[in-house]
Amino acid sequence: MFATLGLETTDEAVYREMVESPALGVEEIAARLATSSDRVRACLDKLFELRLIQESFEAPGRFVAVEPAVGLQQLLARQHDELIERQRQIAASHASFVRMLAHTGTRPSDGGGVERLEGMDAVQRRLQELAREAVREVLTFMPGGPQSAAALRAARLNDGHAMDRGVTIRTIGLDGIREDAATLDYARWLTDQGGEFRTAASLPPRMVVVDGASALIPIDPDDTRKGALYLSGPALLAPLTALFDQTWERSAPLGSGPALSGHERALLSYIAQGHTDEFAARQLHISPRTARRTMASIMDRLGARSRFEAGLKAARLSWL
Structure with a gap:
């Protein structure tokens, strides 16, 4: 789910274990994932740097997972900021390229x-x-x-x-x-x-x-x-x-507009967290058919090929 945001498969697996079983320690997570304790600790370092886990207030020295919805939003916001900076750098490089050509132009x-x-x-x-x-x-x-x-x-x-x-x-x-x-x-x-x-x-x-x-x-x-x-x-x-x-x-x-309605934003948020259409429909008090149709419309407007890609693009546009 988080591969496009810089997390490897093991990083995501460690994060999922911490979300689903908060009481597990490093050794227990390593055993469940059939990997080494050192590998788990390296994953924890990365997750902490990305603010997907944080130190427990109740048990200092232990780490707990940040709520997936909050963690995803933080990752997307960080990537959005990096994207804007990259666009600024590209624009500046392009302008320099144009000025160079203007001074050295030939027939x-x-x-x-x-x-x-x-x-x-x-x-x-x-x-x-x-x-x-x-x-x-x-x-x-x-x-x-x-x-x-x-x-x-x-x-x-x-x-x-x-x-x-x-x-x-x-x-x-x-x-x-x-x-x-x-x-x-x-x-x-x-x-x-x-x-x-x-x-x-x-x-x-x-x-x-x-x-x-x-x-x-x-x-x-x-x-x-x-x-x-x-x-x-x-x-x-x-x-x-x-x-x-x-x-x-x-x-x-271009689509039909630059923003999402409240229901569309909520639906996309649930899907981006990995929930099913049925789960999102129950939370929003709509039918699964309506949820699927709405999600298809959002993906079409964003030009997204997958639901997770739709979440990424919507966050980059500040739609979430």
């Missing part, structure tokens, strides 16, 4: 290169060309929150032409666009047309990648009006495509 050659496009008109012309030439996919970072009316009109036009030809469109915006009617309307239009739109708490600078072969990134991430760099060639495009894919996996599908 594209057969092997790829960098072309400088001065001003927004030149950028829009190149975007239109890329939309016409795209044959497989267009990947876009849309930072900056709510978008201008002109930018949204241009995006609809370019994306519409591309999707008419069967091109896949994937766009990531900031979570804040969910509160902006115009930008949210564009995002819903895109998904209605067969495209995909997700949001994240933070994003690298604006970027458009077409067919993994060409890309546009701003000359100055802090002022996109200055123009953009047109990149081509596998050496430059591979890391940008990888950056997009990593960010996509950490982002939340």
Whole structure:
């Protein structure tokens, strides 16, 4: 259950023994798990560091397990903080990469290169060309929150032409666009047309990648009006495509809303603790069928492939 949070199988087994049998000592846990006492003590050290166990108030020197719901929340919160910091570092690295290219740009050659496009008109012309030439996919970072009316009109036009030809469109915006009617309307239009739109708490600078072969990134991430760099060639495009894919996996599908209702939050909390649909349904005074249907809806909105993954993603988005 906790594997994706840094715990190995033995760590989890020790934690489960302490939850289910609080009176057991190190030697007894080792015997039950058919492992050594030293291995159990190493697991206890890790569990204590992760705040999944704590020293007993009644018996100093002994350790007791933290309530699973509380422990899971603490692990998820810690991972969420690490994720946000990692996103900040990625964004900073990407901005440095852009500035380096802006100072060393050259005309594209057969092997790829960098072309400088001065001003927004030149950028829009190149975007239109890329939309016409795209044959497989267009990947876009849309930072900056709510978008201008002109930018949204241009995006609809370019994306519409591309999707008419069967091109896949994937766009990531900031979570804040969910509160902006115009930008949210564009995002819903895109998904209605067969495209995909997700949001994240933070994003690298604006970027458009077409067919993994060409890309546009701003000359100055802090002022996109200055123009953009047109990149081509596998050496430059591979890391940008990888950056997009990593960010996509950490982002939340547009779905029907950015938050959970009280019943949905409670249901997801029970499931994340390892309880069954039937147990959660009894606690919430709903039918098991309703619990399963609600959980399926939550997983779909989060783009989660398992119930535990749904718990992780919901915690990262502060839905729990």
